[in-house]
Amino acid sequence: MSISVLSPGLLTTIQDLGRNGYQKYGVIVSGAMDSYAMRLSNILVGNRENEGVLEITLLGPSLKLEKGTLFSITGANISPTINGREIPRGRPVYLNKDCILKFGACKAGCRCYLSVAGGFDVPLVMESKSTYLRAEFGGFKGRALQKDDILSIGVKSSKSTKIIKKLEDIKGKSDFVASSWYMKNFMMQNFESMVIRVFEDRQFHNVSEESINKFFSSKFNIDARSDRMGYRLSGEKIELKEKLEMISEEVSIGTIQIPPDGNPIILLADRQTTGGYPKIAHVASVDIQKIVQLKPNDKITFKKITLEEAERLYFEREKDILELKKSIKLITI
Amino acid sequence: MKKNKFKTEISQISETSALIEFGSEISEDINKKVRTFCTYLDEHPFNGMIEYIPAFASVSVVYNPLKMNSQSPYEVVKSVLEDILSKLDFSSADEEHIVEIPVCYGGEFGPDIEHVAEINNLTVDEVIKIHSEGKYLVYMIGFAPGFPYIGGMSGKIAAPRRESPRTVIPAGSVGIAGMQTGVYPIETPGGWQLIGRTPVELFNLDRTPQSLLKSGDIAKFYPISYEEYLNLKEEK
Numbered sequence: 001m002s003i004s005v006l007s008p009g010l011l012t013t014i015q016d017l018g019r020n021g022y023q024k025y026g027v028i029v030s031g032a033m034d035s036y037a038m039r040l041s042n043i044l045v046g047n048r049e050n051e052g053v054l055e056i057t058l059l060g061p062s063l064k065l066e067k068g069t070l071f072s073i074t075g076a077n078i079s080p081t082i083n084g085r086e087i088p089r090g091r092p093v094y095l096n097k098d099c100i101l102k103f104g105a106c107k108a109g110c111r112c113y114l115s116v117a118g119g120f121d122v123p124l125v126m127e128s129k130s131t132y133l134r135a136e137f138g139g140f141k142g143r144a145l146q147k148d149d150i151l152s153i154g155v156k157s158s159k160s161t162k163i164i165k166k167l168e169d170i171k172g173k174s175d176f177v178a179s180s181w182y183m184k185n186f187m188m189q190n191f192e193s194m195v196i197r198v199f200e201d202r203q204f205h206n207v208s209e210e211s212i213n214k215f216f217s218s219k220f221n222i223d224a225r226s227d228r229m230g231y232r233l234s235g236e237k238i239e240l241k242e243k244l245e246m247i248s249e250e251v252s253i254g255t256i257q258i259p260p261d262g263n264p265i266i267l268l269a270d271r272q273t274t275g276g277y278p279k280i281a282h283v284a285s286v287d288i289q290k291i292v293q294l295k296p297n298d299k300i301t302f303k304k305i306t307l308e309e310a311e312r313l314y315f316e317r318e319k320d321i322l323e324l325k326k327s328i329k330l331i332t333i
Numbered sequence: 334m335k336k337n338k339f340k341t342e343i344s345q346i347s348e349t350s351a352l353i354e355f356g357s358e359i360s361e362d363i364n365k366k367v368r369t370f371c372t373y374l375d376e377h378p379f380n381g382m383i384e385y386i387p388a389f390a391s392v393s394v395v396y397n398p399l400k401m402n403s404q405s406p407y408e409v410v411k412s413v414l415e416d417i418l419s420k421l422d423f424s425s426a427d428e429e430h431i432v433e434i435p436v437c438y439g440g441e442f443g444p445d446i447e448h449v450a451e452i453n454n455l456t457v458d459e460v461i462k463i464h465s466e467g468k469y470l471v472y473m474i475g476f477a478p479g480f481p482y483i484g485g486m487s488g489k490i491a492a493p494r495r496e497s498p499r500t501v502i503p504a505g506s507v508g509i510a511g512m513q514t515g516v517y518p519i520e521t522p523g524g525w526q527l528i529g530r531t532p533v534e535l536f537n538l539d540r541t542p543q544s545l546l547k548s549g550d551i552a553k554f555y556p557i558s559y560e561e562y563l564n565l566k567e568e569k
Contacts (some may be wrong), residue, residue: 021384025544152569250393274475
């Protein structure tokens with residue numbers, strides 16, 4: 001089975017959970033910006049969580065899917081439709097006929113994820129299917145999708161087959177059938193919340209008290225130059241108590257750097273492996289999905305929590321995901 | 334058990350990573366400790382470890398908190414790291430691993446070499462001699478796939494960055510920025526003074542490991558002619 005690309009959209013790439021283990025060679029992690037939504041989309045169709053999915057940005061592609069395809073869409077609402085009928089998000093969808101999947105207006109969020117049962121059959125590069133655009137490797141030929149690309153779909157897992165069996169039971173005459181069950185409300189993402197929880201990073205105490213107050217009390221604007229590497233913020237300038245001589249050290253997803261111009265940068269999926277700018281704070285892992293769903297000119301504020309709190313939220317999130325997996329298992333028995 | 338005299342600091346930096354600091358400056362001695370520690374992790378990754386990221390004077394270790402079977406995964410990781418630090422022998426001599434890198438100096442590949450010579454009151458040949466006589470320690474790989482942060486360049490050929498950066502620096506370019514020299518593995522913009530180019534690939538997906546250099550290596554440059562450059566380039 002395969003998917004044909006009729007039009008590619010603004011930036012559509014294959015991403016999984018990233019290229020882990022190669023940062024020591026300067027190879028960036030890449031991977032889905034919203035790894036939470038990406039994992040959910042895989043779980044919904046019975047894939048392993050790390051399977052490659054399509055990351056679709058703002059303007060969606062137009063894709064020809066074959067009869068018998070099982071897919072799901074999570075993350076941003078970019079108005080997916082088949083023959084003018086809206087595709088429910090957050091559920092597995094099974095095709096009774098060959099169909100053309102289209103996207104429309106981006107109503108909420110910025111990036112959505114399309115998983116296909118069986119995953120994308122592209123070669124692993126350093127153990128990952130993620131696309132690394134700048135170095136031109138990984139994913140589909142190391143680049144974003146283009147018109148006329150044909151993506152092969154891999155072999156479905158037994159979990160996927162079970163989900164399809166259940167959907168076939170309710171099969172009607174329509175082009176597609178979606179499950180009656182879907183992710184609980186709390187699992188559907190809320191893009192209204194612009195409060196980003198952060199904990200102190202290593203140079204927090206080198207930032208002037210006045211700037212710390214500004215950082216936590218004022219609104220920051222998402223700059224147009226934001227991309228998969230990082231989100232640049234504008235607003236109050238953040239200043240250090242005194243000039244700091246730093247040598248390059250680790251950075252990770254969610255690190256908030258303060259470059260000399262005082263405008264914070266939140267490092268994301270395509271960040272470099274190390275950095276030499278002071279780090280004021282770090283976005284709690286569970287709130288990364290909020291950031292990456294923001295568009296240029298959206299506004300955010302920061303709220304300080306402790307690392308312990310962030311860790312607790314991390315475990316809660318993982319528990320929710322585990323619950324979802326268990327429920328799907330029960331439904332498909 | 335071996336008692337290591339120097340102090341290290343371990344701290345939690347995120348939900349999934351810990352930082353081990355061996356010092357706070359760029360020094361061969363501190364960087365060697367970083368490497369000793371990383372070599373150990375290469376050979377003995379602990380349960381739940383995902384990867385490590387070495388830097389000049391520190392290493393961050395990324396782990397999967399769910400695999401620690403504890404409500405406080407960092408504490409588990411911390412004790413594993415402390416244990417490694419306490420028993421590791423940091424005094425052993427490094428096995429010197431020299432990587433020789435051919436460079437075609439000057440000409441179209443090194444448009445700034447005359448400038449570098451001029452501001453240092455040297456001839457172009459002297460710049461080449463000094464640059465290719467040096468032994469350069471690779472402190473870390475970062476920034477881009479296979480990009481080495483290397484130290485040890487002679488101050489005699491130091492040159493400030495260009496005032497306006499070039500929009501494209503071709504892969505393989507050898508340059509000087511201040512007291513540093515380096516090689517660009519992939520095409521990128523940059524403000525370095527370019528003195529030559531190597532036909533050798535610093536990063537190649539079809540090779541294992543993909544990066545030509547690793548931290549701790551000694552890089553040495555040797556001059557080749559334009560013909561030799563073309564021949565080496567063709568061999569691939």
